[in-house]
Amino acid sequence: MLTNLTIALDMMGGDYGPRSSIPAAVNAVNANANLRLILCGNEQVISKELESLDSLSHPRLIIRHCSQVVTNSCEPSSAVRSKKDSSMRVALDLVKSGEAQACVSSGNTGALLFMAHYVLKMLPGVKRPALISAVPTERKNPVYLLDLGANVHCDAQTLYQFGIMGSVVAEQALGCDNPKVSLLNIGSEDIKGHEDIKQAAQLMQQCSYLNYTGYSEGSDIFTGKSDVIVCEGFVGNVALKTCEGIAKLIMFKLTKALRKHFFYKCLAFMLRPVIKKLYKRVNPDQYNGASLVGLRGIVVKSHGNASPKAFYAAIDEAAREVERQLPEKIAAIFEQTHSTKKVATDD
Amino acid sequence: MLTNLTIALDMMGGDYGPRSSIPAAVNAVNANANLRLILCGNEQVISKELESLDSLSHPRLIIRHCSQVVTNSCEPSSAVRSKKDSSMRVALDLVKSGEAQACVSSGNTGALLFMAHYVLKMLPGVKRPALISAVPTERKNPVYLLDLGANVHCDAQTLYQFGIMGSVVAEQALGCDNPKVSLLNIGSEDIKGHEDIKQAAQLMQQCSYLNYTGYSEGSDIFTGKSDVIVCEGFVGNVALKTCEGIAKLIMFKLTKALRKHFFYKCLAFMLRPVIKKLYKRVNPDQYNGASLVGLRGIVVKSHGNASPKAFYAAIDEAAREVERQLPEKIAAIFEQTHSTKKVATDD
Numbered sequence: 139m140l141t142n143l144t145i146a147l148d149m150m151g152g153d154y155g156p157r158s159s160i161p162a163a164v165n166a167v168n169a170n171a172n173l174r175l176i177l178c179g180n181e182q183v184i185s186k187e188l189e190s191l192d193s194l195s196h197p198r199l200i201i202r203h204c205s206q207v208v209t210n211s212c213e214p215s216s217a218v219r220s221k222k223d224s225s226m227r228v229a230l231d232l233v234k235s236g237e238a239q240a241c242v243s244s245g246n247t248g249a250l251l252f253m254a255h256y257v258l259k260m261l262p263g264v265k266r267p268a269l270i271s272a273v274p275t276e277r278k279n280p281v282y283l284l285d286l287g288a289n290v291h292c293d294a295q296t297l298y299q300f301g302i303m304g305s306v307v308a309e310q311a312l313g314c315d316n317p318k319v320s321l322l323n324i325g326s327e328d329i330k331g332h333e334d335i336k337q338a339a340q341l342m343q344q345c346s347y348l349n350y351t352g353y354s355e356g357s358d359i360f361t362g363k364s365d366v367i368v369c370e371g372f373v374g375n376v377a378l379k380t381c382e383g384i385a386k387l388i389m390f391k392l393t394k395a396l397r398k399h400f401f402y403k404c405l406a407f408m409l410r411p412v413i414k415k416l417y418k419r420v421n422p423d424q425y426n427g428a429s430l431v432g433l434r435g436i437v438v439k440s441h442g443n444a445s446p447k448a449f450y451a452a453i454d455e456a457a458r459e460v461e462r463q464l465p466e467k468i469a470a471i472f473e474q475t476h477s478t479k480k481v482a483t484d485d
Numbered sequence: 486m487l488t489n490l491t492i493a494l495d496m497m498g499g500d501y502g503p504r505s506s507i508p509a510a511v512n513a514v515n516a517n518a519n520l521r522l523i524l525c526g527n528e529q530v531i532s533k534e535l536e537s538l539d540s541l542s543h544p545r546l547i548i549r550h551c552s553q554v555v556t557n558s559c560e561p562s563s564a565v566r567s568k569k570d571s572s573m574r575v576a577l578d579l580v581k582s583g584e585a586q587a588c589v590s591s592g593n594t595g596a597l598l599f600m601a602h603y604v605l606k607m608l609p610g611v612k613r614p615a616l617i618s619a620v621p622t623e624r625k626n627p628v629y630l631l632d633l634g635a636n637v638h639c640d641a642q643t644l645y646q647f648g649i650m651g652s653v654v655a656e657q658a659l660g661c662d663n664p665k666v667s668l669l670n671i672g673s674e675d676i677k678g679h680e681d682i683k684q685a686a687q688l689m690q691q692c693s694y695l696n697y698t699g700y701s702e703g704s705d706i707f708t709g710k711s712d713v714i715v716c717e718g719f720v721g722n723v724a725l726k727t728c729e730g731i732a733k734l735i736m737f738k739l740t741k742a743l744r745k746h747f748f749y750k751c752l753a754f755m756l757r758p759v760i761k762k763l764y765k766r767v768n769p770d771q772y773n774g775a776s777l778v779g780l781r782g783i784v785v786k787s788h789g790n791a792s793p794k795a796f797y798a799a800i801d802e803a804a805r806e807v808e809r810q811l812p813e814k815i816a817a818i819f820e821q822t823h824s825t826k827k828v829a830t831d832d
Contacts, residue, residue, distance in 0.1 A: 210674060213676055275734070276738075287671050290679045325594075327557060329558070356723040357726040357729040359727060359730050359731075360733065371671070375671040375702075376671065376703040377703065380706060380724045381731050383703055383706050383707045384735075388732065391621075396756075
């Protein structure tokens with residue numbers, strides 16, 4: 139475990155702002171004695187919330203006042219130009235300067251991506267950053283799904299690079315060699331899908347670093363057959379949010395069905411802990427941060443309506459990525475693989 | 486109810502072929518005294534299966550021998566050229582000639598789409614056919630999701646036309662005026678998504694026939710806020726199959742959790758009917774046919790691994806669409822709306 143770990147938090151993002159991020163920050167420093175958090179946002183609001191939790195004078199919670207906030211309706215490019223003193227920007231600047239080793243935000247995804255890209259820059263050879271998250275499966279290990287919305291459309295080379303980055307993340311997180319990587323498609327046969335996917339499949343097949351296992355369909359995501367599934371951001375975002383929606387629907391229907399008769403009402407009461415635990419497991423978007431990979435720094439994006447528990451999970455994820463030195467690992471593999479690949483594709 | 490209803494079935498498609506389609510056909514004619522089915526496929530195989538169900542001489546089950554089968558690996562364009570005596574093609578030809586009022590297949594989706602397009606042709610003014618299916622929601626009514634994989638990419642005009650077709654389907658199926666139509670996107674704000682979606686949103690907003698209600702995210706699909714949700718085929722296919730996958734995962738995790746202790750084992754036993762019923766409801770792909778809309782004829786696509794029950798549901802869906810005269814209704818609305826729209830977009 140690292141003895142000196144500093145993470146910058148954008149306290150003002152998401153639907154709940156400091157009401158969610160402050161309790162999460164307090165819990166995180168209490169749980170990890172090596173963790174220091176720099177709380178970026180409106181000093182007055184943060185102080186008030188900290189006071190209500192008796193943590194205003196916590197030695198490892200440092201407030202960094204910011205006069206601006208990036209709202210959800212803010213255009214990414216205008217956020218970069220005109221929100222230089224926003225909580226999101228200041229948190230990213232702290233990573234850039236090295237004052238913090240990672241940052242966490244639950245704010246406007248588009249703006250965070252654009253700003254992170256602008257402030258931190260890409261790792262050498264990486265075309266685009268991607269949002270990646272662990273999704274539960276029927277097996278013990280989760281599957282890493284990317285891109286979850288950082289890039290609406292992706293060309294073949296970008297999808298191929300996402301395969302490499304996903305593979306590094308899975309390798310580090312699962313502790314396994316040669317994670318199985320697949321491409322999300324609308325069928326498992328070679329003829330299925332569009333040109334970019336077919337070309338990405340070829341690039342992945344040719345890459346000696348990757349353990350490419352072919353196409354996956356939406357229904358394969360949760361079987362655990364793959365360790366990494368690659369898709370463009372629009373598709374990944376819809377898939378992840380569809381999971382969230384269907385998990386809610388099933389829990390809604392199950393609870394409703396169980397409430398219909400007195401007998402089932404009693405069952406429902408007894409089952410409550412099982413259902414609650416299950417819901418947490420199958421609702422990945424709510425309980426895990428998604429990480430922005432491919433940048434020269436660690437950025438974890440928490441869900442827009444993240445609860446304190448979800449924001450806490452995102453801080454935890456950022457801490458683990460610092461320990462794993464994820465950007466450095468990605469850079470090393472890219473240097474090795476990408477140069478080989480470039481020669482191969484230039485041929 | 487129609488007194489004379491003939492539906493052509495492609496008996497050889499899907500993972501189970503006649504083992505699934507024959508029991509479904511026998512059940513369908515037994516359940517509906519007005520229904521005649523033309524069973525297209527290998528006569529010997531069909532006869533044998535019918536005999537095993539004591540239905541070889543059923544007066545409303547007519548075998549039409551076909552010497553070819555369209556396999557899952559068959560390229561759509563080559564299927565059209567070289568599979569003229571396939572069960573899929575013959576079933577479509579029967580709709581074209583008027584011998585049947587609809588057809589059902591669980592075969593290769595790409596080939597079915599390409600062949601149906603080639604044989605039946607588009608309705609006047611419709612650019613592309615779409616696959617549409619009902620998906621369950623938290624409310625009483627389902628939501629109609631399209632396109633589910635007929636078109637990998639769609640431009641703005643195509644998405645807009647899907648909105649109109651989806652609206653007609655929902656209007657007829659739900660018996661409601663002005664169904665609420667939305668576009669699937671990666672955020673609800675106007676700035677989100679790609680250019681085609683933004684332009685489609687404008688076209689839908691300007692259309693007096695449509696009750697366009699804005700963007701939906703993946704998590705909104707099941708809330709029942711919209712009656713129709715429009716997206717391109719790649720995204721719709723992934724979303725639907727993701728539903729299928731997560732429904733299976735949740736049932737798997739729930740059953741596993743319930744089996745851990747003796748107490749929960751007993752609960753699981755008592756809960757079995759509730760869980761089974763729930764699974765049927767939340768796994769739309771398995772229990773509903775998806776319809777191909779926009780063509781001059783009714784084509785229902787059953788799931789590739791359709792059980793007899795699922796194939797039966799698809800026959801039932803085809804019968805309902807014949808009663809509702811769906812292609813005629815779509816054509817009428819298109820004539821009225823599309824001509825107005827064309828003038829508007831030409832300005």
